[in-house]
Amino acid sequence: MVRTGYDLSNSVFSPDGRNFQVEYATKAVENGGTAIGIRCKDGVVLAVEKIITSKLLKPGTNKRIATVDKHVGVVSSGLVPDGRHFVSRARDEASSWRRFIKSPIPTSIIASRLGSYVQMYTLYSSVRPFGVTTIIGGWDSEEELPVDGQVGSGPKMGAGGKDESLRSGGPGLYMIEPSGLYWGYYGAATGKGRQVAKGELEKLNLQNGTLSLLEGVKEAARIIYVAHDDSKDKDFELEMTWISGKDGPTKGRHEEVPAKLREEAEKAAKKALEGEDEEDDSSKGDKMEE
Amino acid sequence: MNHFPQAWGRPRDDIYGHYDASFLQSSGPNQHTQSPVVTGTSVIAVKFKDGVVVAADNLASYGSLARFTDVKRLRTFNDTTVIGFGGDVSDMQYLDRVLSSLDIKESYANDGHHLNAKNLHTYLAKVLYKRRSDFNPLWNQLLVAGTDDDGKPFLSSADLLGTTFSAPTLATGFGAHLAQPLLRRIVPDEAAVGGITQEAAVAAVKECMKVLFYRDARSLDKYSIAVVTNEGIDLKEDEKLEAQSWAFAEGIRGYGTQVS
Numbered sequence: 001m002v003r004t005g006y007d008l009s010n011s012v013f014s015p016d017g018r019n020f021q022v023e024y025a026t027k028a029v030e031n032g033g034t035a036i037g038i039r040c041k042d043g044v045v046l047a048v049e050k051i052i053t054s055k056l057l058k059p060g061t062n063k064r065i066a067t068v069d070k071h072v073g074v075v076s077s078g079l080v081p082d083g084r085h086f087v088s089r090a091r092d093e094a095s096s097w098r099r100f101i102k103s104p105i106p107t108s109i110i111a112s113r114l115g116s117y118v119q120m121y122t123l124y125s126s127v128r129p130f131g132v133t134t135i136i137g138g139w140d141s142e143e144e145l146p147v148d149g150q151v152g153s154g155p156k157m158g159a160g161g162k163d164e165s166l167r168s169g170g171p172g173l174y175m176i177e178p179s180g181l182y183w184g185y186y187g188a189a190t191g192k193g194r195q196v197a198k199g200e201l202e203k204l205n206l207q208n209g210t211l212s213l214l215e216g217v218k219e220a221a222r223i224i225y226v227a228h229d230d231s232k233d234k235d236f237e238l239e240m241t242w243i244s245g246k247d248g249p250t251k252g253r254h255e256e257v258p259a260k261l262r263e264e265a266e267k268a269a270k271k272a273l274e275g276e277d278e279e280d281d282s283s284k285g286d287k288m289e290e
Numbered sequence: 291m292n293h294f295p296q297a298w299g300r301p302r303d304d305i306y307g308h309y310d311a312s313f314l315q316s317s318g319p320n321q322h323t324q325s326p327v328v329t330g331t332s333v334i335a336v337k338f339k340d341g342v343v344v345a346a347d348n349l350a351s352y353g354s355l356a357r358f359t360d361v362k363r364l365r366t367f368n369d370t371t372v373i374g375f376g377g378d379v380s381d382m383q384y385l386d387r388v389l390s391s392l393d394i395k396e397s398y399a400n401d402g403h404h405l406n407a408k409n410l411h412t413y414l415a416k417v418l419y420k421r422r423s424d425f426n427p428l429w430n431q432l433l434v435a436g437t438d439d440d441g442k443p444f445l446s447s448a449d450l451l452g453t454t455f456s457a458p459t460l461a462t463g464f465g466a467h468l469a470q471p472l473l474r475r476i477v478p479d480e481a482a483v484g485g486i487t488q489e490a491a492v493a494a495v496k497e498c499m500k501v502l503f504y505r506d507a508r509s510l511d512k513y514s515i516a517v518v519t520n521e522g523i524d525l526k527e528d529e530k531l532e533a534q535s536w537a538f539a540e541g542i543r544g545y546g547t548q549v550s
Contacts, residue, residue, distance in 0.1 A: 067397045091398070095391065102387075148390055149383035151350070151361040256400060 009125045021129055022122050025078075025178035028131035032077035033064075033236065034193035034227045037135040038220055039173040039186050039206060043213035043244035044137035045257075046075045047220040049193065049228055052235035065241045065256075069094035071104055072138040073241050073254035077191030078178075079131035086134055090114055102148040107138030107172030111182055119180025129178045133190040136176070139243040139252055142169035171243070193227025200226055213244050217257055221265035222272050238266060322426040326378035328352050330363045331508045332465030333374035334498050335433045336473050337443045337458045337483045338491035341519030342435035344372050345495045347503070348527070349510035350379045356510065362527050364514045367393065371407040371436035372516040372523055373414070376462035377450065378429035385428060388417065407436025407444040407518075411454070419452025427451070431462035435518050443483065458483050461498075464506040469498035488517060500531050504538070 006012055007020030014020060033049040048064045065075040066087040074090055076083035093113045097105035114136070121129045175188040187201030200223045204211055211219070217240065224238050240257040244250045257265075300309050328350050335344040350358040363375045365386050373389070375382040392413070396405055405413070411434040421428045427450040438444040446456040458480050459473035476494045477486055495515065503509045511531040517524040 063400055067394075067400060070394055070397065095394070098387075098391070149386040151363070151379060151383060151386075152358050153360050253397075 010121075010128055011123050011125055019122060019179070022179045025129040025131050026133075029078035029133045029178065029190060030192065030194075032079075032132070032191040033233075034189065034191040034197055034224060035064075035075045035077040035133075035135055036190075036197050036201065036220060036223055036227075037075070037137050037173045037175070037185070037188045038201065038204070038211070038216045039137075039171045040211045040213045040216035041209045042171075042248050043139060043216070043242055043250070044073075044171045044173055045213065045216040045220045045240065045242045046073050046135060046137045047224050047238065047240045048075050048077070049191070049224045050237040050239050051233045052237060055235075059237065063239060065239055066090075067241075067254050068110070068136075069098070069104060069138075070253050071140070071243060072107060072110060072136065073243060074134055074136050075239075075241075076132040076134040078133060082131045083134065086114070086118070086130060086132060089117055090136075093117075098148060103145055104141070106140050107136065107174065108140075108184070110138070111136050111172070111174035111176065111184070115174075115176050115180050115182035117180075118176050118178065118182075122179060131178065133178065134176045135188045135190065136172075136174045137241075137243055137254070138172045139245060139254075140169040140172060141252060142167065142245060170245075189223075189227075192232070193224075193229065196227040197223050213242060213248060217242060217261060218265045218268055221262070222269040225266070225269040225273055226276075238262065240265070322424075323378075323381075323429055326381070326429040328357060328379040329508070330361065330376050330379055330382070331506055332461055332463040332469065332502055333363065333376045333431070333433045334461040334465045334469045334473065334495060334502075335374060335435050335445050335459070336477055336486075336491050336495055337445050338477075338486040338488055339443075339484050340488060341437070341443050341517060342372075342445050343488070343491045343495045343515065343517050344374045344433060344435045345499055345513055345515040346374045346376070347499065347510040347513040349508070349512075351508045354508070356508075359510060359512065362514055364516050364525060364527070365389070366516070366523050366525060367410055368404055368406075369522055370404065370518070371410050371434065372518050372525065373410070374433040374435070374462075376431040376433075381428040381430050385414070385417070385430065385432075406438060407434050408438040408446075410434055410436070411444070411446045411448060415448040415452055415454045418448055418450060422451050433460050433462060435516070437518070437520055441520050464508070465498070465502055468502055468505055472498050472501065488519075492517065496532075500534060503531055503534070504536075 006014035010021040033051045035048040038045045046065050050064050065073055068074050068090040074087055093110055094105045118130050121127050173185050173188055174182050175185055176182040186206035189197035189201060204219060221238060228236060240262055241254060242257050243254045246252050330350055333346040335342055346363040348361050349356055350361040365373050367389055414432060418428055429450050431449040433447050435445050445460055447460050448454050458477045461469040477483060499513050503511050513529050514527040515529055
């Protein structure tokens, strides 16, 4: 494809059916810090390897995982400003859904809306594709939700009725690529260490639906540490958020994993790494304080 | 045909005479809320040494009709604050959505800061004052209960005019006349708050709910009660008045069937 000219404008196909601008955007993602999402039986964990570019940055600031709605979180890998814009669009989608529908947006729908949004940036020569791959985690309430602002329970009798055996809600995890392609995943990984991280995620057998949220947090921390390449970047911070159901630790909300639990998970992650290869120095643990 | 769009598609003036287009005009006075429609009655609250107890019955009246009997008028925010709403129920629903979107916007920052009851009261009072200044008031009286910046019990009111008021005991609507004096007997001033236990405060509030049901014709014997402390909120939304005694009704004279 060298100097064929098919890569100079967005939305232009090459004769063999490729959109080079989108492929270059994917390259930008491959340089970003590793981000992963794990769909557990009782919640979702999002984690990111935040590479520290300067010692002058305050630890624990410049968060990379964003809250989009009470129950939805987003983490991206690639160009940070592109990720920020993506989050702002996601927040608009979530709040306008609430404004019209008067209930929280289902994770599947926000993923679909954002997938369409990203895809539109592959269609016009006046724009460039998003330089991020984004992982969206959410929890849709498994209970019958009141309409936002509802005060009573409505009539006790009347037409209708529902199939009590039908169940809805639960954890949701989606990943959107610069092309706009998105799938739902049991475990998703993107960024520098995605190959290693995907390998580790596959070992967890997430499709069985047996991994608990707490185990998921431990595994997420471990995978970020395993996927981290010490020879390329020395310093990184682990950022982790989680979403559980109503009965879980976050009560259906997207929140940061408490510092204590995160540190515990990091300690276990470092220990697991040392067990793997003895000579591996564990000095990278001390930079994670808030 | 001329270039006035309002004349297009209308009968021709030269044949049918002048067309009365007055109904197309949108001028004239703007009509805002002049009175509440579906209303909730009293909200009562009292501070005790570790927090605040708030209660409101589960009735939404349509005039004098007891229209909705399972309406939850105590709303929680952040697991730290309870807001009791008196007045118009649809305006309460609107404010509930405003609070929900505020909650989401606050979570964007993810900086570990959360709005407490005091912050929320300031915010709500400003929303109410803005609306009354637009001559379009939100027809509510609110009691905001929780803790302040120092973790001390916080209780304050805000109303449709944007007026705010704080006291160790507060009540809105009919309760301001009936329950407030009873609560003041138990907690006369801020200094007395430290000596009041949770049990005493709950008992006092329940007693007041009963008195209100006896004497307020827009009240109900089903109510919600919340205890807010630094540990969180204990909200019960399906309480029933206990040990009612209508013996006093025998002595009422002057109207109804007993005229003298």
